[in-house]
Amino acid sequence: MWTLRAAVRPGAWLSRVVRGRPALRAAPPPPCPERVLSAFGPGGPGGLRGRGGGGRGPRADGRGSGAGAEEEEGPEDAEAEAEEEELLRREPLLPAGAQRVCLVHPEVKWGPGRPQLTRAEWQVAEARALVHTLDSWSVVETMVVPTKTPDRKLVFGKGTLEQLTEKIRGLSGITAVFLNVERMSVPTKKELEAAWGVQVFDRVTVVLHIFRRNARTKEARLQVALAELPLLRSHMKNSIAHPDGRGGSSRYIMGSGESFRQMQQRLMKERELKIHRALERLRRKRQLLGTQRRRREVPVVSMVGYTNCGKTTLIKALTGDAAMQPRDQLFATLDITAHAGPLPSGMTVVYMDTIGFLSQLPHSLIESFSATLVDVAHSDLIVHVRDLSHPETELQKASVLSALQSLRLPTPLLDSMLEVHNKVDLVPGYSPSEPRALAVSALLGLGLDELKAELEDAVLRATGRQVLTLRVRLAGPQLSWLHKEATVQDVHVVPEDSVAHVTVIISDSAYGKFRKLFPE
Ligand SMILES: Nc1nc2c(ncn2[C@@H]2O[C@H](COP(=O)(O)OP(=O)(O)OP(=O)(O)O)[C@@H](O)[C@H]2O)c(=O)[nH]1
Ligand SMILES: [Mg+2]
Numbered sequence: 001m002w003t004l005r006a007a008v009r010p011g012a013w014l015s016r017v018v019r020g021r022p023a024l025r026a027a028p029p030p031p032c033p034e035r036v037l038s039a040f041g042p043g044g045p046g047g048l049r050g051r052g053g054g055g056r057g058p059r060a061d062g063r064g065s066g067a068g069a070e071e072e073e074g075p076e077d078a079e080a081e082a083e084e085e086e087l088l089r090r091e092p093l094l095p096a097g098a099q100r101v102c103l104v105h106p107e108v109k110w111g112p113g114r115p116q117l118t119r120a121e122w123q124v125a126e127a128r129a130l131v132h133t134l135d136s137w138s139v140v141e142t143m144v145v146p147t148k149t150p151d152r153k154l155v156f157g158k159g160t161l162e163q164l165t166e167k168i169r170g171l172s173g174i175t176a177v178f179l180n181v182e183r184m185s186v187p188t189k190k191e192l193e194a195a196w197g198v199q200v201f202d203r204v205t206v207v208l209h210i211f212r213r214n215a216r217t218k219e220a221r222l223q224v225a226l227a228e229l230p231l232l233r234s235h236m237k238n239s240i241a242h243p244d245g246r247g248g249s250s251r252y253i254m255g256s257g258e259s260f261r262q263m264q265q266r267l268m269k270e271r272e273l274k275i276h277r278a279l280e281r282l283r284r285k286r287q288l289l290g291t292q293r294r295r296r297e298v299p300v301v302s303m304v305g306y307t308n309c310g311k312t313t314l315i316k317a318l319t320g321d322a323a324m325q326p327r328d329q330l331f332a333t334l335d336i337t338a339h340a341g342p343l344p345s346g347m348t349v350v351y352m353d354t355i356g357f358l359s360q361l362p363h364s365l366i367e368s369f370s371a372t373l374v375d376v377a378h379s380d381l382i383v384h385v386r387d388l389s390h391p392e393t394e395l396q397k398a399s400v401l402s403a404l405q406s407l408r409l410p411t412p413l414l415d416s417m418l419e420v421h422n423k424v425d426l427v428p429g430y431s432p433s434e435p436r437a438l439a440v441s442a443l444l445g446l447g448l449d450e451l452k453a454e455l456e457d458a459v460l461r462a463t464g465r466q467v468l469t470l471r472v473r474l475a476g477p478q479l480s481w482l483h484k485e486a487t488v489q490d491v492h493v494v495p496e497d498s499v500a501h502v503t504v505i506i507s508d509s510a511y512g513k514f515r516k517l518f519p520e
Helices: 034-039 075-088 120-133 158-170 186-196 203-214 218-239 260-295 311-319 363-370 393-406 411-415 448-462 478-485 508-517
Strands: 099-107 137-146 176-179 199-201 300-305 337-342 348-353 381-387 418-422 437-439 465-473 487-494 499-507
Touching (some): 099 158, 137 158, 158 186, 203 218, 311 337, 311 448, 381 393, 448 465, 465 508, 499 508
Parallel strands (some): 099 176, 176 199, 300 381, 381 418
């Protein structure tokens, strides 16, 4: 247990945390997370009391947070809710149920399309992991097929495609082919499906299917709906060319003055606008809660990282939040959730669990989800969690950093980022070479004390606060002033001297005031 010890001259302060226990403690901080919940008032921070959060921790979208009068629902809210429900009522892109998949990975060995940092086997492993993330989906066959023409309509050269078609046709019992390309045009899909006799999915479709399945909150579900739009649009463009089977796309719908295609495009545009509006509404609510959180001065630490690196596990270990459910799946977390936990001095911080990154994620997908990550920009500290046991950990780091760059986060926030090397239990003898990196095992609880100490230093630096132990006279007004203007962590009374050594977390400006008011 870490605590601050009173070993100070009058008015002097300690900025370092040392081991030990005070002889007499007054007003010990109640254990978390209750303590932070009370700090947020009856509703908790950012929906800490979220209803139906899927058993995966509280939600930060503000739904059902009961955070105050702003949250009370009026008829307008009911109308908005009805519209949101309507927007979410849509058939999934892929049918529900089991799929027995043949995974086909086009390997580009030469030329500009050749991946620079990765190898086919890891790309295949990631594609398999995507499939296995879906319940009752399985990979029954994997084929790595060389191609020199990945940008051609049918991806492979003529001879290779013929051989591949023969092989796929010869497989018994497969229900689909997962062609591991980012995105396939609809004509390509149709032609390959005709040749192979089964459905063909690309990476975007599979990722969207996972997103749709894992999205819990309305905000995440609306983001998925938004991300699906480009796909629906291209399907529409191709399928309504002949809506009545007789080339009716350019025909005018009676009396409307617009063709069938124009009408479909208009409806799609309207849908997009409505989704944006609904998301905006939900975000405004969330921002409001974020402002309340900041006003209450609870520092926010965002955990970011590649999918499956252990963000949720680490937050669970740091907070002891038993409701969190880490899973060995890609994109297990799609909703930003907030979880409170204590640091060594007793200071409480809120950890934000975020959606994981994936390399080669289509741009439109990143865009629709980057809005979720806007919250990261409002945090006091970013922690980049890495899976050190992953063979492509360097590539994963590069894709996370480039995604973070594209979010245009404030430079001090990027500069102060901490790197946590997780899963070291799987890499015996590992120690990080980077200067601002800490090795931990979130699963086994290794290295967490060091991490907490480092987090505390970083949070204090980022928020312009310090942990000080001040000597105050029991008879004077200092103690009550400190209770009002700072966060009192510990009071160590020395009765024979009629003084107390008070440990506080205090902002630089409040400390300046304190020195002015009580100069002794
Ligand atoms: N061996 C080992 N496994 C870990 C460790 N931390 C997490 N895991 C496992 O890694 C898997 C993914 O963990 P999560 O915490 O869900 O990862 P995440 O980063 O939140 O994943 P997404 O939400 O999908 O982005 C789970 O099976 C965890 O048990 C660790 O320190 N050691
Ligand atoms: Mg997670």
